[in-house]
Amino acid sequence: MSKRSVAVLFGGNSSEYEVSLMSAASVLSNIPTDRYQIHMVGITKEGQWIYYTGPVDEIQNGVWCEHPDNRLAWISPDSTAPGLMVASTGGNRLIPLDVVFPVLHGKNGEDGSIQGLMQLAGIPCVGCSVAASAVCMDKVYTNMVLDSAGIPQAKWDWCHVSDYRSSPREILDRVEKLGYPVFVKPANAGSSVGVGKAKDRASLKACIQEAAKWDQKLLFEEGIDGIEVECAVLGNQCPIASVVGEISPCNEFYDYEAKYEADSQLFIPARLPEETSELIRQTAVKAFRALDCSGLARVDFFVRRSDGAVLLNEPNTIPGFTSISMYPKLFDASGLPYPKLLDRLLGLAMERTGR
Incomplete structure (x- = not known):
């Protein structure tokens, strides 16, 4: 069986550039190389696209963009020849692609921008559609949809x-x-x-x-006085939910530092009654479907201490994939190890477009 050609995008013109580098390093270290031919495409903070062939460990520390073999690259919007264009000394070279994995967090990666480019190019893209990505990125629109679906959340x-x-x-x-x-x-x-x-x-x-x-x-x-928990969802038309994980933030709330730089405690499975965990799982899938998500999402909740009420906090359509991130950890605890999870995500992207 021939390998599928996958481009992993990382970096990006976003406030979450550094997080993307950490996530991408983990993803690239876990994609099954017996099934996929991997092409690494970095996007600088200034928005320049680069075809990167250096070591994976130089991505996370940020020096990838200085590699001497870097070449300018861009996605061709021509859907009759879907692929990655790479600037070469003998002229531009087209690398055909079967699927793209945008490991890009925040604006210009999670908000429908990249998803729209891939739709124009006719290349399957891991994760949600243009519309679902845009709605989930905008917390106000998200809350409006969740309200209309009758999903409890904070005032x-x-x-x-x-x-x-x-x-x-x-x-x-x-x-x-x-x-x-x-x-x-x-x-x-x-x-x-x-x-x-x-x-x-x-x-x-x-x-x-x-x-x-x-x-x-x-x-x-x-502000909700509650336990912070997260649930990972995977699938297209018939999504499944992972076990529920609990976060005990090292800071006053689960801010950027607590997520990526400090020692917050994670409990998988969460220290909750089984009926509460099952309600969270069901609500996560309900929200995933209400927001028309596909591929993946991590759905975050509060369990209010005073009465045990389950309140949805927010969804994340390209959650962190770092070595300490909840999404891969939750599915690993659910019986789907990191490499198999990535294989499934790439398969779901191609399945959605009939590849």
């Missing part, structure tokens, strides 16, 4: 940054109705970038100023 509100700047008192008064503490989030960012926890009016103003650096639309959510 929330939102505004454009321009609204706040023109009428700050009105926005502050409205947000304070959620009660303190309140979380302030950029509507379009991941890995908790720009997220703040406000405990009074002064800190609310500061959190808004910080979140506004990352997006022009802001989400406000009531």
